[in-house]
Amino acid sequence: MPAVQETVEQVRAIDIDQYKYGFSTDIEMELAPKGLSEDIVRYISARKNEPAWMLEWRLDAYRRWLTMREPDWARVDYPQIDFQDMYYYAAPKSNAAPKSLDEIDPAILETYKKLGIPLREQEILAGVAPENRIAVDAVFDSVSVVTTFKEELKKSGVIFSSISEALHEHPELVKKYIGSVVPTTDNYYATLNAAVFSDGSFVYIPPGVRCPMELSTYFRINEQKTGQFERTLIIADKGSYVSYLEGCTAPMRDENQLHAAVVELIAHDDAEIKYSTVQNWYPGDSQGKGGIYNFVTKRGDCRGARSKISWTQVETGSAITWKYPSCILRGDDSQGEFYSIAVSNGAQQVDSGTKMIHLGKNTRSRIISKGISAGRSQNTYRGLVSAHRRATNAKNFTNCDSLLIGNACGAHTVPYIESKTASAVFEHEATTSKVSEDQMFYCMQRGLTQEEAIALIVNGFVKDVLQQLPMEFMVEAQKLIAISLEGSVG
């Protein structure tokens, strides 16, 4: 495997305590007053100049949130979050509706440059074949600073913008779909998000259109003491196709910051959405100080017949991860897929998995989940596969494997498999093992060092998932895995 050498070099060069994206950008920000109240909800809505119905929707969610209890069922442990001790809105001051990149604060541009995210279309164009181009929506703290290739996408009828913009330009679409997959009543963090979400991406692919390029959103938390609450809404109309990538990073800080996002996907008849995430929020230091709390609700609705939604995620960051990208297989013959690699190291806690809810006939789903725990981390796969009585001939295959490196970590599997129809065929398998001594011996006997051998074996272990990632992310993901495993040789 040619990529392995690359990962090995990453292992050598980078230590877990040297999170590569840990810098912060000094920039003048506009912050909402600290804390959470109806006034803050009104403030956010007003800042975004939202229609009245949107404010009502938010307030309704906020009032409901006040009556809810924080969930405690996940295998994660963290001190009580003080929801009054953070800022719910933080926007760069200079970002008063920039018309072009030239109007954006150079410090922000510099930030994205440092992160390796291309925002200048002409830079991307140079030397890149058209089909390999990526359109980016860059979200900086609470606001979207720029969305690239909008004009070109418009030519195909594709709408790709920040959700705030979509609220003004396509209110009918937003109103029709928002909250239709993850209702405001869904869960504690989704309800909180509905009340205070500040930005995010909106994608609409018209019937029969194959989106001409990959779409992506890059989330960056920069300001201290802020929470990031973004909301992404992707609609693939009949017979359309879109591939969407999501990346995220944050500065290294001693405090914990909250990220509570909601992602809703809707696939109509014959449409396909491929959603890939490389989650690399700051994980905290090796002692567990600092890091992002990543409490995210992601759900796709295969609303139409023969529709398909595919989730791929590479999870290496965050102090705590609580996320279960799910598929509601409502349309007959629809398909759901979930490919995940969750790597935890240091004091990280991961509780992640998926739900495949089979409602329609002949629906199919596949789950491949690989968990790797090292250091003192706890890594849990939690998943649900269910077949409704009418979901005849539903099929699921689940494979969730865990790999432990070192003897201070934990790997756990909590699957729920619920079938209410005889013709549904469910298969589930899970294994847990450690990097075997035999494999290590074999590799090292051929001259590999211990780190190289581990990197090689681990990359083999996660290969099934990495192959699902778009090319650009595959390389990135391999590097990430190597970084997270550094220092884990036991």
Added chain:
Amino acid sequence: MVMNAITPIRTPAEQALIGAFGALRDSGPASAALEGLRIDGFSRFEASGLPHRRVEDWKYTDLRALMREARPLAGAPDASVLLAAKVAVGRLPRVGGSRIVLVDGFHAPDLADGGALPEGVTVSDLAAAMAQRPEISALVTGQPATRANIAFALNNAFLTEGLLIEVAPGTELGHALDLVSITSDGAPRLVTSRIVVVVGAGASAGIVETHLGPAGVEYQKNVVMQVVVRDGATLEHGRRQIEGDQALHLATLEASVGAEAHFDSLTLTTGAAVSRSQLFVRFAGEHSNVTLRGVSMLKGRQHADTALVMEHAVPHCQSRETFKHILDGEAHGVFQGKIIVQPVAQKTDGRMMSQTIMLAEGPSMDNKPELEIFADDVACAHGCTCGELDADLMFYLKARGIPHKEAEALLVEAFAREAIEDFGGGPLAVVEELREAMLTSVTEWMRART
């Protein structure tokens, strides 16, 4: 589960259980040994009430909804009850050597059968043993996971009598003990029984439990068996749950397995309207192995839950869990299994499998096979399948002239056989007898389908 500070509203069943405990307490003191258990059990129950679907361990068996009423406590059987029980038990083919009979949860030595107890086996009153031997008291108290369980707590609360079965170290039993627990006919009651089995070091023993009762009676039964398999010992444990069709059956098996020991347990479930079989098994010594298996065959609106916790608390142990569900009608099967590997339990080898075949459109099956691993040098796996009979296999058999129903029966038997076939392995003749009895039950169950 964090309880609300608000006083919960008691269901009629909970109120009846609280009343029954008061009446039992007023009827006179239990032996000092049991008194502490009862109070502990009752206070645990009183604090949390009957478990419901929001309690994770009972997610799929909502006892609060399924146990609408609590029946009055069964009293010691009188002469006529014993006589009727003798007739009913007499009809049951023996699957072992000496037969020990419990009627309504009370030991009925007069109904014993199959000759005197073999040498090395003693059966005694549990309360008396607890009073004299602190180690027995400690054992009866239970492991932490068992103690936290509400079915176990209720068993403690209503305990009036228990049985201690001991197999002396080094004893090798040729036949298993045939333990029959029968509930008498008449007004429905709540039966509570407790049996403690201690298999001494190096001994080899077998025990077969059969639980039965009258059809058409909504009796309730809460049975607990606590087993200790000492170092180098072997215990083969069989269990047939063929309760009456209206019964509610809660069974808890707790086992602690010493070093270089062997424990094999097979449960066959065909009876009761609602049943739950709980297994809490723990390795206490290295280089041991445990096999847990079960076959549940359910029809109509039967509900059966198997909830097991297999804890690897020491290194170098092996466990295998194989459970099969065969569901017909609108039956509901539940399997919740958890393998826990503690940080010290390196070189653990654990494998858990749950498989289901549905024979009709109506049944439902809920599976939750969990792994909880804290040690890195282990090999653990679980698998789970659920579906109908393989259409290709059916076609193959039918193409060879085998009628549809027979083809179904053949495939179902083969499916169940996987769990039953290699049961035991010890020297006991009874293992073979039990295996055959179980397989016959499978065949008969299939034949009885209309």
